[in-house]
Amino acid sequence: MKNNLNSIAIRVDDLSFHYGDKNVLQHVTMDIKKGSFLGLVGPNGSGKSTLIKCILGLQKPQQGNVYLFGEKINKFNDWEKIGYVSQKANSFNTAFPATAFEVVSMGLFGRVGLFRFLKAADKRKVWEALKSVNMEQYAHQNIGELSGGQQQRVFIARALVSDPMLLILDEPTVGVDTESSESFYKLLKELHYNNNMTLVLVTHDVGVMTDYVTDVACLNKQIHFHGNTREFETSSSENISAFYGHHVHVLHHDHDHA
Numbered sequence: 621m622k623n624n625l626n627s628i629a630i631r632v633d634d635l636s637f638h639y640g641d642k643n644v645l646q647h648v649t650m651d652i653k654k655g656s657f658l659g660l661v662g663p664n665g666s667g668k669s670t671l672i673k674c675i676l677g678l679q680k681p682q683q684g685n686v687y688l689f690g691e692k693i694n695k696f697n698d699w700e701k702i703g704y705v706s707q708k709a710n711s712f713n714t715a716f717p718a719t720a721f722e723v724v725s726m727g728l729f730g731r732v733g734l735f736r737f738l739k740a741a742d743k744r745k746v747w748e749a750l751k752s753v754n755m756e757q758y759a760h761q762n763i764g765e766l767s768g769g770q771q772q773r774v775f776i777a778r779a780l781v782s783d784p785m786l787l788i789l790d791e792p793t794v795g796v797d798t799e800s801s802e803s804f805y806k807l808l809k810e811l812h813y814n815n816n817m818t819l820v821l822v823t824h825d826v827g828v829m830t831d832y833v834t835d836v837a838c839l840n841k842q843i844h845f846h847g848n849t850r851e852f853e854t855s856s857s858e859n860i861s862a863f864y865g866h867h868v869h870v871l872h873h874d875h876d877h878a
């Protein structure tokens with residue numbers, strides 16, 4: 621491979637995965653650069669979540685390797701430096717009796733029940749994380765009383781509280797209205813810009829996300845495209861539509877993605 625591992629946050633090397641006799645990923649190879657904001661797009665069932673699970677070590681591929689920040693995944697032990705907001709965050713049990721503050725503090729300990737024993741420094745981190753997603757005014761509100769978009773921000777704050785180098789979000793705007801999802805993308809762009817963090821956003825939202833990400837990868841069992849946003853926008857709509865199996869309008873904007 622051509623890139624130096626030092627500049628790579630995630631390297632996926634010839635990865636193949638199947639559930640039983642169902643092939644889901646075939647020979648996926650890609651490097652995700654440190655500090656990039658990647659939009660990972662693909663039709664339903666194209667293997668996006670499975671690829672993310674392999675990257676997070678939640679699924680073991682039958683073939684190929686994953687490297688995180690230069691370490692082979694089985695040697696990697698900086699897991700607190702990786703934040704993950706799963707699709708499941710959208711179906712969070714909203715009757716769960718915890719405030720936004722408590723939900724975020726769980727990101728420090730990974731389990732419920734310890735938030736009563738936070739040190740002052742930990743509390744500060746929780747406030748900072750809530751502030752970074754503009755949710756500090758809702759800190760003492762029960763998570764179940766917040767809107768879908770607001771809950772999503774709290775889950776991002778929970779992932780941010782351990783100061784991750786890499787944040788992976790799997791379809792974070794499903795079930796969130798268009799206005800909230802646009803402001804959510806703006807927030808991600810700001811977090812990316814201000815924190816020098818590598819971000820991977822799994823989404824169906826091929827039109828809107830190109831305003832916010834630096835790079836795009838199109839997955840459908842295999843990687844069909846991987847490049848920067850400009851290259852993606854200038855690649856023909858026909859190619860992208862062929863990839864999706866139906867017409868997709870790729871928006872072209874007159875602005876700089878640098």
Ligand SMILES: Nc1ncnc2c1ncn2[C@@H]1O[C@H](COP(=O)(O)OP(=O)(O)OP(=O)(O)O)[C@@H](O)[C@H]1O
Nearest residue numbers: 639642644662663664665666667668669670671791
């Ligand atoms: N645990 C599982 N057991 C068997 N098959 C599975 C399992 N999880 C996913 N699949 C199948 O693997 C394929 C890829 O699923 P995956 O969730 O990775 O796709 P996706 O691109 O994230 O889809 P979506 O955009 O709809 O969330 C699908 O056909 C799915 O039905």
